[in-house]
Structure formats: structure tokens, C-alpha cells
Amino acid sequence: MVKSLLILCVLTLSLGGYVQVLNDNFANLNNWVADDMPGANTGNNEWEYYTTRSVNVYTTGNSLVLHAQKESYQGYNYTSGKVHSAKQWGPYGFFNIKALVPKGNGLWPAIWMVPNGGVNVYGTWAACGEIDIMETVCTDNQGYSTLHFGGPWPANTQYPWAPNNQYPFSIDWSQAHYFGVEWQPTFMTFWFDASVVNGVVQGTKILSVPSSTWYSQNSSGQKYPGNAPFNVPTNIILNVAIGGNWPCSISGCCSNIAVPASMVVYNVQIWEETQETVETK
Numbered sequence: 001m002v003k004s005l006l007i008l009c010v011l012t013l014s015l016g017g018y019v020q021v022l023n024d025n026f027a028n029l030n031n032w033v034a035d036d037m038p039g040a041n042t043g044n045n046e047w048e049y050y051t052t053r054s055v056n057v058y059t060t061g062n063s064l065v066l067h068a069q070k071e072s073y074q075g076y077n078y079t080s081g082k083v084h085s086a087k088q089w090g091p092y093g094f095f096n097i098k099a100l101v102p103k104g105n106g107l108w109p110a111i112w113m114v115p116n117g118g119v120n121v122y123g124t125w126a127a128c129g130e131i132d133i134m135e136t137v138c139t140d141n142q143g144y145s146t147l148h149f150g151g152p153w154p155a156n157t158q159y160p161w162a163p164n165n166q167y168p169f170s171i172d173w174s175q176a177h178y179f180g181v182e183w184q185p186t187f188m189t190f191w192f193d194a195s196v197v198n199g200v201v202q203g204t205k206i207l208s209v210p211s212s213t214w215y216s217q218n219s220s221g222q223k224y225p226g227n228a229p230f231n232v233p234t235n236i237i238l239n240v241a242i243g244g245n246w247p248c249s250i251s252g253c254c255s256n257i258a259v260p261a262s263m264v265v266y267n268v269q270i271w272e273e274t275q276e277t278v279e280t281k
């Protein structure tokens with residue numbers, strides 16, 4: 001008598017560990033596209049014109065430089081650099097960006113994520129969602145992390161609101177730091193000088209936002225299901241703005257603008273969670 005037993009069992013296990021899918025040290029700018037646009041088009045009444053010229057956007061061979069300077073250009077008094085990722089990333093993962101961030105009057109550098117052009121399947125900003133990993137303005141040692149969402153402008157909203165979007169500690173801006181967001185279906189956690197150790201993010205937590213705080217709705221006020229808008233791919237944006245509504249609302253910030261100034265971005269890491277299929281016979 002021959003007994004034969006074959007058990008085929010296919011299990012899909014979510015191991016929950018992050019694996020690196022991008023580690024860009026800016027040997028070239030192949031992963032990025034420079035934007036050519038006037039500051040007025042940002043919706044913030046910014047004072048710079050973003051150009052694609054190598055004076056405003058360039059690689060040193062191991063870093064990306066976004067350089068703002070005083071210059072008459074297309075009716076503007078300043079030029080600067082802004083890039084968006086050549087492709088969209090996510091949804092979900094750990095996005096970690098190392099930058100030396102300029103501080104000074106009129107400067108508004110930012111590391112953030114929004115669909116390029118400000119529109120996706122959920123509609124125009126802010127129904128499309130915006131993840132502000134790091135923003136800072138003027139001369140102080142503060143940093144900010146914020147989510148923008150809701151309906152198309154002017155029905156947009158955000159979380160947290162100032163001052164709760166401010167880092168709970170001050171930053172030494174004379175040093176380069178990692179600014180990160182762990183983007184998950186149920187939460188966004190912003191990180192400072194974090195790294196992935198054995199598949200897990202370790203570092204200083206800035207703040208964590210549960211998905212129950214965000215939503216997306218169309219122009220009729222109908223909410224989309226699930227954790228929209230933060231459940232579709234989006235672009236990464238790096239820029240240095242000059243002037244504009246936020247910095248110029250701060251007393252003294254928009255006089256004696258601190259240019260020339262550069263944001264130097266050394267490293268962009270993207271980590272995605274592994275899903276391993278284990279076959280047992």
C-alpha cells in the first residue's frame with residue numbers, strides 16, 4: 001500500500017519590514033524634473049520665479065542644490081529652484097530625505113509630497129492631498145509637518161493646525177538632517193533624523209496623525225471612501241520659495257531677504273513594506 005500525501009499551501013505573509021526601493025545620492029538628476037514656473041502660480045503669492053537653469057537647479061555629483069538668488073527674471077526679482085520626482089511613489093512607505101536647509105529672512109524651503117500639477121483622481125488641490133514633511137520660514141529654529149486635504153480649494157482644510165504642526169523641539173539648522181514620513185493606510189508619522197533598522201523606522205518622532213483626521217471630497221461635498229486622498233501614488237517636491245503669504249505674515253521676515261541661499265539635498269530614500277509569499281509543500 002502506497003500512501004501519497006501532497007499538501008500545497010500558499011501563504012501570503014505581510015512581514016511588515018521596510019525594504020529600500022530608492023537610494024538617490026544625486027550623482028545625476030535622473031529621478032527629478034525641474035519646474036519652470038512663476039511664484040504666483042503656487043497660490044501663495046511667492047516672490048521667486050522657479051527656473052530650470054543650472055544656476056538654480058544643479059547636482060554637485062553627490063548632492064542636489066536648489067539655489068535662490070536676487071535677479072530680474074520674467075518680471076520677478078528673485079529666481080530659485082524647485083523639482084518634482086520624475087515618477088509618482090507610494091501609496092505607503094517610508095520617505096526619508098537628508099537636506100541642509102537654509103534659514104533667513106524671506107526663505108521658505110520645503111520637502112513635501114503632492115501630485116505634480118496639484119490634481120489626481122480625487123480632483124484638484126486639496127482634494128488631491130498634500131503631505132508636508134518639512135517646512136520652515138524665516139530665521140527661527142522651528143520646523144513644521146502638515147497634511148492638507150478636504151475639498152477642492154477653497155474647501156480645503158489641514159491637520160494639524162498651527163501651532164500643533166510645529167516640531168516639539170527646536171532644530172539646529174546649521175547641520176544637515178533627515179526629514180521623513182512613514183505613510184501607512186491608518187496613520188502618517190513624521191520623523192526627524194530617523195533610519196530603518198532591521199526593517200523598522202527608528203529615530204525621533206515629530207508627530208503622528210491618524211487616518212481618521214483626513215478625508216477627500218468632491219466639489220459637491222461628497223466624501224470619497226477609504227483613507228482617500230492618501231491612498232494613491234504622489235510626487236515628491238523639493239523647493240526653496242522666497243516670500244509669499246506665510247513668511248511675509250511674520251513681522252520683519254520679508255525685508256532684507258537672505259539671498260543668495262541654497263537648500264542642499266544629499267539623499268532621498270524610499271522604503272516599501274515587504275510582502276513575502278511563502279510556499280509550503
Ligand SMILES: *[C@@H]1O[C@H](CO)[C@@H](O)[C@H](O)[C@H]1NC(C)=O
Pocket residue numbers: 047075076077
Ligand atoms: C519686484 O520689485 C518691485 C520693486 O520693489 C516690486 O514693485 C514688484 O512687485 C516686484 N515683483 C514681483 C513679481 O514680486
Ligand SMILES: *[C@@H]1O[C@H](CO)[C@@H](O)[C@H](O)[C@H]1NC(C)=O
Pocket residue numbers: 218219220221222
Ligand atoms: C460627487 O460625488 C457624488 C457621489 O459619488 C456624485 O453623485 C456627484 O456627481 C459628484 N459631483 C461632482 C461634481 O463630481
